[in-house]
Amino acid sequence: MKKRVAVLAFSICLVVCLLFPALPAAGYPDINGGVYNEYEYEEIVFLSGEPVKFTGKVTTSYKEKENQATVRYTMDLKPENESIKGKLSRQVTYSINYDRRTDKGQTIADIKVTSFKENIDLDKDKYKLEDFQFSSSRIIDNRPASDFYSGTWSARKYYTINKTEGTAVVDISGGTAGYANFWGTTTTQLIEKVITVNRTLPGNNKGESGEKVGWQGTVKIDQVDSMRKTLKYEENKADLASFSGGHMRITQQNMYARYEYDLPYIKEGQVEESRRQQGTIELSKDKLPQIERLIIPKFYDTGGHWAQKSIEKLYSLDVFTDNSSFFVPDAPMNRMDFVRALMKACDIRVEGETKKKTGSRKQPAEVSPFQDVPSTSDDYKYVKSALEKGIVSGMSRDFFGAKENLTRAQAVTILVRALGFEHKAPTPGYYTSFADDEKIPGWAKDSVYIAREINLISGDTSYRFNPDKVMTRAEASVMLVRFLEFLEKDLQKNYREEIILYNR
Known part of the structure; x- marks a missing residue:
């Protein structure tokens, strides 16, 4: 297979794969809830105990050889709120192994992480991803008019904070359901994250060590990536014409994510156990509709x-x-x-x-x-x-x-x-x-x-x-x-x- 490269969100490569029988639908393994259009990618990060929206671009590459595919994406983002000093850089490579059971009309796709690198800066804190464990398996039922697929995964991200000041562990679980046919594709992911942070706050000017604090929060993400083709009839604007009107086929693509979070209340680094901050954030991006007469x-x-x-x-x-x-x-x-x-x-x-x-x-x-x-x-x-x-x-x-x-x-x-x-x-x-x-x-x-x-x-x-x-x-x-x-x-x-x- 030839290499495909595009400056888009990571999921687009495998969405493209859904449209070709040679590349069974596996659903994208991205587990961050990000959304995109032709120009911008965005996601919400919760490691600091506060929801922070990051935006930017993603470069994605995809290769396939026989029954194995490799997907790699490189991301550079910054906080949308310019008053927050920070950046996010991420490079992750996934390996997808396909077991095509033509006798059953089904395909099993197993996904692993083969390399990773992630650094997140938020004001004075630097989070470095030291370990990323990921395992996912999908089953694709290859039916004549449409492919149907579902899968589950488990993952764990382990970060260090400012090298020696503490750790942040994100346990992730979830599942995927979707379909792909000529007239539409939809991949829906239900993601649950449990964030556990244990750290030592910076000491004072007298050389005394800071206080040890810890907290835990949860984030539930509903993420949908969908493409749909519709037919629309349009009247001819001219009266003196050989036809009164005609149909057009319109292809539309939308990504939607809903984050529901439950986090501790943190003020000046101190965690108030009796108070929680809860809320919902929605993201949505539309691509430009494609029109065919x-x-x-x-x-x-x-x-x-x-x-x-x-x-x-x-x-x-x-x-x-x-x-x-x-x-x-x-x-x-x-x-x-x-x-x-x-x-x-x-x-x-x-x-x-x-x-x-x-x-x-x-x-x-x-x-x-x-x-x-x-x-x-x-x-x-x-x-x-x-x-x-x-x-x-x-x-x-x-x-x-x-x-x-x-x-x-x-x-x-x-x-x-x-x-x-x-x-x-x-x-x-x-x-x-x-x-x-x-x-x-x-x-x-x-x-x-x-x-x-x-x-x-x-x-x-x-x-x-x-x-x-x-x-x-x-x-x-x-x-x-x-x-x-x-x-x-x-x-x-x-x-x-x-x-x-x-x-x-």
């Missing part, structure tokens, strides 16, 4: 149709590549068109799109497992990839049913399998709560149950699911857009707001 749909038969917005969104994303001027929204959706649309909508990497020649000898033609989708077909790569990822199966052993009409049960099963949620249903014997529960085939019941739980589907006016009903191209379009909204909005809400609110 998309293809303009021009169908003659979708204007005023109830599914017009969904159809036009998918066409703008190149999900539907029909060259015809007619979409035929009320015609049945077939299985091949739906699978192709799903793979494109999620930007799921398609196997076999490009193949390098391995020599001058002509390679034998690949044999398709399905008679109705030959390997020479343009659609073969989508079926093959979806089959290998466990998203679809054939109508029979050697027949995919590419031109067969798509039923609601089939569509829901395909979408839930793409998420990897098919095993989240209860043990057998449950009911889906739909009025026609007994008509839902056994192979689709788990997926239908989960799809209802995550609000991917709803019943008709009589609260029936209608599993065997053939979906129209319009209905399938609306279902695909709702699926994309789940990847874009619902996952972020769960990993961002709900995790933090639950743990407060």
Whole structure:
């Protein structure tokens, strides 16, 4: 892998890694609660017994070779409050070892600290990091439409104060939860720090040694790093134009941290045991949104149709590549068109799109497992990839049913399998709560149950699911857009707001 260097906060390197299958999502190991945008990094430091905001820049480098990665960052910060004399310098290198279990569709990432250096100056006190112990392990479930990961860690930082005047020990524990897909990434960290300081205060002018003092404080940090892509429609400003408007894809990134602290009350170096100072500090940074204009749909038969917005969104994303001027929204959706649309909508990497020649000898033609989708077909790569990822199966052993009409049960099963949620249903014997529960085939019941739980589907006016009903191209379009909204909005809400609110 080539070396990537950027003047950004440390976490950006591994956030970039989340977007590429070759670099499994591990979540960043930074445990300081810092946030950043293109210009500035900031975090809160509590070693003095007072919260002090430091700001500045961070230079980050990332290297990967086979199943190991190395991340290094160098930080130079100063207190935001110019009346406080101080600085913070930090150099830390993390080693990440990946155990890729392709047979299980999972990856284990173990993270260690291989080198460290940190010095913090606050007025007359100098804190030097003498030892940094860190251990973290993450599990990444590599699902077709999205990767999901979680992990735990423990760490300890040991500082000396003014060389011989005392020590500060910071015990750190916490966990990470996150996901990564084409439409968004979110990493949420819940961090707990216990700070223990024991020191001798400076002596007086008569040569008498100072008083020995000690205190303990706690800091809880909620940290979220999220990226989200959204679609926005914009009207054409000109009346005399060949199109009335079009969609744009907007990529937004935000970092948020919330520090909740409980510290002793310290005045002129003296600790008042009967008093505590408690409070909350929030930090937030946004990066400049990135805007991409998309293809303009021009169908003659979708204007005023109830599914017009969904159809036009998918066409703008190149999900539907029909060259015809007619979409035929009320015609049945077939299985091949739906699978192709799903793979494109999620930007799921398609196997076999490009193949390098391995020599001058002509390679034998690949044999398709399905008679109705030959390997020479343009659609073969989508079926093959979806089959290998466990998203679809054939109508029979050697027949995919590419031109067969798509039923609601089939569509829901395909979408839930793409998420990897098919095993989240209860043990057998449950009911889906739909009025026609007994008509839902056994192979689709788990997926239908989960799809209802995550609000991917709803019943008709009589609260029936209608599993065997053939979906129209319009209905399938609306279902695909709702699926994309789940990847874009619902996952972020769960990993961002709900995790933090639950743990407060």
